[in-house]
Amino acid sequence: MYTLQMIHQVVAHPYQFYHDIQGKRRIFWYQGILLVLLTFAAKTISILITGYAFETREPHEISIFHEFIWLAVPWLTWCVSNWGVSTILDGEGKFKEIFVGSAFAFAPYMLLAIPVTLLTQVLALDEASTYNLLHQFLILWVAWLYLLKVKILHDFELRKVVVITLISIAGIGIIWFVGILLFGISNQFVSFIIDLLKELRLRA
């Protein structure tokens, strides 16, 4: 119930919302996870109900798991990166606020993605611009909420918001790069250990 109120707040009064969540005991960790899961559900459903003419991928090309990764990982790395960058540059936001606040920024997409996608069932490809416009509007809304979140949570002025956002995005890139690097190296390391053990067993 309380989460529902917050969803209404972030859609109807986003300024108010981001001021409010800085209060004590206003937010909970589970809300962030819940919101991302709900957004994922909305995305999955909208993939399923996309009209045939609007499908850009064959069904076998779509992996629900990948869709989830492409939602959750950018979100999580954004939280980490934005928190790190803004903390260094005198931001006031706490990690919990960023974590929950950026999950709530998905709320417009979560609520409206399904109705917008339902349009693809009644539109022909000639009228695709209507659907594209609405879809882009949703994405922009979410992006705007993200910027707003950076501004209010850390109490920055506009120029700093832009700079912080750009650095955060660069930070995301670095995190992914390091992640992939670590994955590669640990892969090599594990296979090295396995080879070593094999060798030992054969020699013994």
Add this chain to the structure above:
Amino acid sequence: MTVSNKMRNRLAGLLILALVLPLVTFSGKASADSPYRGYTWSRSGNEVSSINGYMYDSSIDPAGTAVGVLKNPESLFIAEDDTLYIVDTGNSRIIHLSKDGGPIKVIGDAEGGGKLQEPKGVFVKPDGTVYVADTKNQRIAVFNKDGQYMQEFPKPDSTLLGANFSYSPSKLIVDKRNYMYVVSDGNTQGLLQIDSTGKFKGFYGANHVGFSWSRLLIKLVATKEQQSQLATVRPSEFSNLDIDEEGFIYSTTLGEETNQIKRLSPVGVDTLNVGSHRYGDYYTDGPFSMASFVGISVDRNGFITALDLQTGKVFQYDKLGNLLFSFGGIGEQNGLFVTPAAVDQTSDGLLYVIDKGRGRIDRFRATPFAELVHEASLLYVDGKYEEAETLWHEVLRLNANYDMAYQAIGKALYKAENYREAMDYFKLSNSRGDYSAAFREYRKLFIREHFTWFFSGVIALLLLLYWGMPKVYRRFLAWLYGHKAAAKAKAAEGEL
């Protein structure tokens, strides 16, 4: 004892009979399976098994006749009267054979002006005049219909060609005006257009270099010295060409991944491809390289047959560039090729592929399935969708995986204003654009049929939204925040 002996003899006899019987009774023509598997490419880029369109029929190898063994034959041409002209490159001569391989004459003199040197291409006009691309002699040699040397067109002289232009004519065609269109090996500026007096008239239908981000980047970053060391990017060269009865020139291009086959209009514009169309096999990964088409032949109905050297396969397309059949491959069996070099066809639809590696000509005949598809496709390409529909249904009965049939039936249904079913067929053929068009018409009809319902529904919806929505929203807020908070929120909104 004697009984068992007799028994043994009888058994032995039976055994021998059983061994010999198949040899005696079942001898005759064995129906061989083709060494290749028929397939087409679906719109979504998958290889779909299909019924073979062409089967190996027989081979022509003049080795046993007076003509002798062919040595690296590069090309063949089938004239209007269905006789074969084979370019026997290694022996520097052109061999004229009848349709079934009986020798008629040999063109190319031992001495004098008619002496050929490693020719690579030939074209025969309907009146029997033979034009030979005499590659090593750097000229076009002309012989009359009895094989007598008439004249030659040496390397054309023009400032347009540039100082270091190397002329190496390999393939040519001659149009109705007696203009020659010549493929010169290694030339990237297009086809050479030479008039009947041997004057150079300009390049025709040149390929273009597309835009590339990486090239732009290199241009921006690299110094002049570095740039000069890079290989210059040139447009791709033509490899072969053919001309149809309407005067359109069909060309094959090497070193391109898309639009390797073009139909050039008299002004040199490609009229076959809209956007980029990939011909040949399109594996994007694995040990496959892009198709390199070296042979092309167009029949009077506009079916394009092209030969890919890379895979040794022959691909047949309809007039719109849809793949109909593919067959052949690299191998030793009959029906496969060692190094195929050119393809052409007689008026009865028999395909002739010349195999440079084996020095012989393989003939392929259309299967009943191919004949059916050809017939249906002809009607379809001409826009006679309804007439073609029953034929396409027959195609589907034989091969339910044939994408084109679904597409064609969909078009027929669309034309018959049966949009609902057309949608289903377009869905099966994976063509979203056509599906959407059919859906649009279907939607229009549907709304028209149920107009009262739609009209009243829309009015009711608007009224509901106008009157009901604020009330529902207030209710929702009251439920969400409790009555007190709702009042507060309302007050706050009023303030704003």
